[in-house]
Each structure stands twice: as C-alpha cells, then as structure tokens.
Amino acid sequence: MVTVLAALWWGASLLASETLVMLAAFLVVLGTTVVIHEFGHFAAAKWLGMKVEIFSVGFGKRLFGFRWKETDYRLSLLPLGGYVKITGMDPEEEAARQQHPDAYLMRPKWHQFLVLVAGPAMNILLALAIPFVIGLFFFKAPAYLSQPAVVGAVPIGSSAEEAGIQPGDRIVRFAGIESPTWSKVRDYTAINDGKPVPVTIERNGQRLELTIIPKARQQAGNIVGDAGLLPQDIPAALPVVAAVQPGSPAAQAGLQPQDKLLALDGRPIPNFDWFKQSLQAYENRQVVLTVERKGETLTLTLTPKRIDGEIRIGFVPVPPPPLPLTRERKSLLGAAQHAVNENIRFIVLTGEAFRQIFRGERKVSDTLSGPIGIAKASGDAVKFGGLEGLFFIMGLLSLNLGIFNLLPIPVLDGGHIFLLVLDVMAGWVGWRLTDDLKQRFNQAGFAVLMLLMVFVMFNDVTRFWWKPGAAEPPPPPPPAVEKPSPEKAPPR
Numbered sequence: 001m002v003t004v005l006a007a008l009w010w011g012a013s014l015l016a017s018e019t020l021v022m023l024a025a026f027l028v029v030l031g032t033t034v035v036i037h038e039f040g041h042f043a044a045a046k047w048l049g050m051k052v053e054i055f056s057v058g059f060g061k062r063l064f065g066f067r068w069k070e071t072d073y074r075l076s077l078l079p080l081g082g083y084v085k086i087t088g089m090d091p092e093e094e095a096a097r098q099q100h101p102d103a104y105l106m107r108p109k110w111h112q113f114l115v116l117v118a119g120p121a122m123n124i125l126l127a128l129a130i131p132f133v134i135g136l137f138f139f140k141a142p143a144y145l146s147q148p149a150v151v152g153a154v155p156i157g158s159s160a161e162e163a164g165i166q167p168g169d170r171i172v173r174f175a176g177i178e179s180p181t182w183s184k185v186r187d188y189t190a191i192n193d194g195k196p197v198p199v200t201i202e203r204n205g206q207r208l209e210l211t212i213i214p215k216a217r218q219q220a221g222n223i224v225g226d227a228g229l230l231p232q233d234i235p236a237a238l239p240v241v242a243a244v245q246p247g248s249p250a251a252q253a254g255l256q257p258q259d260k261l262l263a264l265d266g267r268p269i270p271n272f273d274w275f276k277q278s279l280q281a282y283e284n285r286q287v288v289l290t291v292e293r294k295g296e297t298l299t300l301t302l303t304p305k306r307i308d309g310e311i312r313i314g315f316v317p318v319p320p321p322p323l324p325l326t327r328e329r330k331s332l333l334g335a336a337q338h339a340v341n342e343n344i345r346f347i348v349l350t351g352e353a354f355r356q357i358f359r360g361e362r363k364v365s366d367t368l369s370g371p372i373g374i375a376k377a378s379g380d381a382v383k384f385g386g387l388e389g390l391f392f393i394m395g396l397l398s399l400n401l402g403i404f405n406l407l408p409i410p411v412l413d414g415g416h417i418f419l420l421v422l423d424v425m426a427g428w429v430g431w432r433l434t435d436d437l438k439q440r441f442n443q444a445g446f447a448v449l450m451l452l453m454v455f456v457m458f459n460d461v462t463r464f465w466w467k468p469g470a471a472e473p474p475p476p477p478p479p480a481v482e483k484p485s486p487e488k489a490p491p492r
Helices: 002-047 109-137 159-163 182-190 249-253 272-281 332-358 371-405 413-428 435-464
Strands: 052-068 071-086 139-142 151-153 170-174 197-203 206-212 215-219 222-226 241-244 260-264 287-293 296-302 305-307 310-312 315-317 325-328
Touching (some): 002 071, 002 109, 002 371, 109 332, 109 371, 109 413, 159 206, 170 182, 182 222, 182 332, 241 249, 249 296, 260 272, 272 310, 413 435
Antiparallel strands (some): 052 071, 170 197, 241 315, 287 296, 305 310
8 A cells, every 4th residue: 555655656746747847848938939929020010110909928818018109018818829919910800990001901012921921030030049049158069969970889679789780880871971970870860760771880990781770769759760879978877776666667676776787688788878778679578687786786577668658667767977068159150050050950850751751651640749749848858958958949849830830821921921922913913812712711721720730639649648559569679769868867
C-alpha cells in the first residue's frame, strides 16, 4: 500500500510540475508570436492612417487597459495571443462603418496589401531577431556540432551498429556531403528516417563504404530519424542514479540512489547517452545491469518498458557533465549571417519534410503538430534548454507562423492577399470580384482549416495519450532515441 501511494505521489508531483512548465512555456511562446503578428497589422494600419479600434493582448473579456485617441489598448482574459480590430476590415460590419474615410476598404489596394503582409513579416523578423541577438551577445553551441564527424560510441541495436560503424571511425562522406560536421549529419538524418544513406568512413587509414538506415523515433511527438551516432567529444561519465521511480523496473530490480551503472549486458557504459539509446533495443526483454554500490559490484536483472515512445527502466540520473560549448560574441555582420543561415536551415528542413509527404515518403501524421504538440515541444525546449530553448522554439514557431500565413489559403493573410491581387487583375479587364464570391471563398477556406485543426488535434491526442495497440510490443527493431541535453536529463 505504501509503495502504491509513493508511486502515485511521485507520478502526480512529476506530472504536475512538467504540466505547469509545459503550459507556461506554451502560453509564452504562442502568446508572443501571435501578439507580434497582430502588432504588425496594427502598426501598418496606424502608419497608413487607418482607424484601429482595438489592440488586445489576449482574447475574451476585457480585464483592463486604456484608450488613446481612437484605439482601446486592452489586456483580455484568455492569454492565447491577441487581436487587432481595424474599422472596415470585417465584411460583416455595417456599410456605414465600411465607408468611413479611414476604413480599411476605403483605402487603396496597396495600403490593404501592406496591412495584410505586415503580420507575417513581423513573425519572420522575430524569427531573424532571436538568433541575431543570441549571436551578438551570448552565442553558444555544443562544440561538437561544428567539428568533423568522428564517432565516439555506438549504442547497442542502433542503426550505426547494424551498419558496422565502430568507435573511432571518421565519417569522410555522408549522403554525398564531403567531410561533414556533426551538424550536417544531424540535419540530414532527422528528415530521412528509414532511407538508406551511403556513408564513407575512415578506419585505421583505410576507407570503407557502408550504408546506414536511420531509425524512426519520437521527438516532441514528431517522427524524426536517428542513426545512433554519438560524437567523440561527449564527456565520458558513468551514469549515477539520483532517484528511482517507485514501482518501475529499476525499483523492482533493486536499483538504489547513488548506484553507478557500469555495464549493460556485459557491455561497458561509456556515458549516459549511450546507455539511454542502447536501452531502446531491450523492450520487453530481460537485460543484465552491472552496478557499483559502496565499492561492491552487483548485477541486477530487469525488463525495460516503453513509456511515452521511449524504452525506460525508471530512474532519474545525476546530471552528467555538460557538453563542451563554443562561446563567442559575433560581430553585427556575423550575427546577421548566423540569423539568416539558421532560418534558411529550418526552411530547407521543413520544405524537405513536406516534399517527402507529397512523394508518399512521409506520413502527414508524423509531421504536423497542433496546439498539444506545440505545447509539448515548448515544454521540452524549456526543460532541456532553459531560456535559450524557449527562445529557440519561439523563433521556430514564429517563422512557421509567418510563412504559413502567407500561403494563399482562404481566411489566412495569404488568402486575403490572393483575393486582393485577383481583384486588381480582374479590374484590368473590367471585371470585379463580388462580395458573395469572396465570402464563399473564405467560407470554404474556413471549413478546410477547421478540418485541418480537427486532424492535428486528433493526431496530437493519439500520439501523446491514446495509443492504440500500445500494450502490444511492436516488431523489432525498436526506434532509437536521440539524446536530450545532458545538463538536464529526463527520468529514465
């Protein structure tokens, strides 16, 4: 009974703290990106002399605010973004308001275009500003990412082990990329799970041609590829147990705090990342864990379980040594180049993922995330990356929001821009888009967006909570899992 209560208390406290962090991070990330977007519309409308009635941070009931000139600046009840109300922009408004001299519809088409494009433009500027400021003042990154890809360890059952890669191998060519850095290897692997990747390695002065097939794994609910390649510069440190989850396989086997993990099935454990990834090969299989306790060597037998897409035994490790970091303050030009390069990298990776969807090489359900997925990613970013992780996910979401809103989809800014351009082109030949046609166009777009929202919400729920057939072990081999930041390791 005591064990059950302890397990419930441990699980409830962990869930509550993680949920609060996830919710807070989600509100900050989503709120900031949406408010910045709406501020773009607001600033453009004000600059062009349009009448702006409301600029609200949040939705719903007005809590407090102030009025300056004709605009009500307010803070509203629901902190899920914000909105701006420009006179004459809503087609449902009465004709008198739409015909106000400062109304949106009474202004030239190019004025309307600037107001529409200003929202996505602000999102893209935010996505550029975040890495620019980080690069200018406190840029730091794991040193290994910019270094040549030399393998330090190969987890049990990983794609790298199956391909015949060994510790000490130097990757001289990866998918056609000559002398790749770990950053190049990571980016290519992430979007090419399940695809054969030609790899040339150098071992003892000889070059070998190998093929590695990255395995699928979950990262914040999305499916990405992982090759099981651990860099040489990860500090060697044996995992040490900080706490054991009551009722877990680790607890049932007798693992205790301060135990030092020495070997997994007789294989020496070089570091926590190797141990974490090697566990993925032991779902519902007994494994022998060798530990050191107060100077004595013990062997424990346990069976890892799948929890949230990962194979775990149920312990929290003592944080391993941090990765060596590259720290520098870039020049203005260097920071600007860094910001542009980072955003281009994200755009290329996203574009490649969607290209694979259209070619049938990737499932839509493995790629798109809704509010729950964004919340999970935001929480993980803060958990493993702290404030920098929060800004990283904020910039990424802002970039996606800016680009997505420029697509010619009805209801979105891009859809309004499309209608605006179409209306101008029709005017060249003496035609005019009727209000009824525009309304039908927007209604169709709204229906499509609602269907998309239902799909991504359902997709999020099935990935994070309801997993059909989760009780049955999937066919081998199980997916490998990429390491989190070693500074803040999750329960294992």
